[in-house]
Amino acid sequence: QSALTQPASVxxxxxxxxxxSCAGTSSDIGGYNFVSWYQHHPGKAPKLIIYDVSTRPSxxxxxxxxxxxxxxxxLTISGLLAEDEADYYCSSYTNSNTRGVxxxxxxxxxx
Amino acid sequence: EVQLVESGGGLVQPGGSxxxxxxxxxxxxxxxxxxxxxxxxxxxxxxxxxxxxxxxxKYYVDSVKGRFTISRDNAKNSVYxxxxxxxxxxxxxxxxxxxxxxxxGVCSRFDYWGQGTLVTVSS
Numbered sequence: 001q002s003a004l005t006q007p008a009s010v011x012x013x014x015x016x017x018x019x020x021s022c023a024g025t026s027s028d029i030g031g032y033n034f035v036s037w038y039q040h041h042p043g044k045a046p047k048l049i050i051y052d053v054s055t056r057p058s059x060x061x062x063x064x065x066x067x068x069x070x071x072x073x074x075l076t077i078s079g080l081l082a083e084d085e086a087d088y089y090c091s092s093y094t095n096s097n098t099r100g101v102x103x104x105x106x107x108x109x110x111x
Numbered sequence: 112e113v114q115l116v117e118s119g120g121g122l123v124q125p126g127g128s129x130x131x132x133x134x135x136x137x138x139x140x141x142x143x144x145x146x147x148x149x150x151x152x153x154x155x156x157x158x159x160x161x162x163x164x165x166x167x168x169k170y171y172v173d174s175v176k177g178r179f180t181i182s183r184d185n186a187k188n189s190v191y192x193x194x195x196x197x198x199x200x201x202x203x204x205x206x207x208x209x210x211x212x213x214x215x216g217v218c219s220r221f222d223y224w225g226q227g228t229l230v231t232v233s234s
């Protein structure tokens with residue numbers, strides 16, 4: 001069981017916007033602004049797409065945006081494209097002795 | 112372009128050993144913490160072992176303590192994971208990932224990842 005809770009799947013039509021939630025606790029998401037998101041196409045290297053809750057690394061599309069409210073972080077993909085079909089994982093800094101937590105992953109399907 | 116390339120995975124019997132390697136290029140390797148992260152079939156990501164830039168700090172998830180050893184060679188831009196006493200539950204794709212910013216082994220993000228190498232523990 002992952003420390004952060006994500007929905008198993010989210011789907012949307014091309015051009016639509018979808019939001020993936022990532023629920024944690026005050027020991028991780030709620031306590032720090034160090035939430036990151038990764039896009040993973042199976043068989044390829046995972047890719048950092050959001051860090052520090054809402055910052056996009058250079059080269060990442062501005063269709064990806066991140067936010068946080070309380071103990072829950074969110075990733076929004078706007079203007080959904082076929083190439084966005086992938087697995088998405090959240091992660092957070094934590095003060096627990098686990099020294100790092102990931103979500104269970106969300107499979108995004110473009111209908 | 113940053114590249115992390117893992118190797119060394121394969122099929123091994125329970126109780127056996129494997130040594131994974133991760134070769135880095137396109138980044139100043141000695142500036143980064145390195146972490147091994149695994150994904151077992153049908154599950155999410157789990158960090159397994161981490162090592163500081165100079166190798167002075169190492170951390171392990173409880174389930175592998177005493178069985179796995181992480182090491183690095185900054186001259187070769189490489190990080191390694193020696194896995195002993197392997198169990199069926201160690202079956203997973205193992206990724207190496209780099210982080211610039213970690214405190215006491217807790218990293219704020221993983222900047223770069225490799226494509227992974229599959230480890231299968233089965234008789």
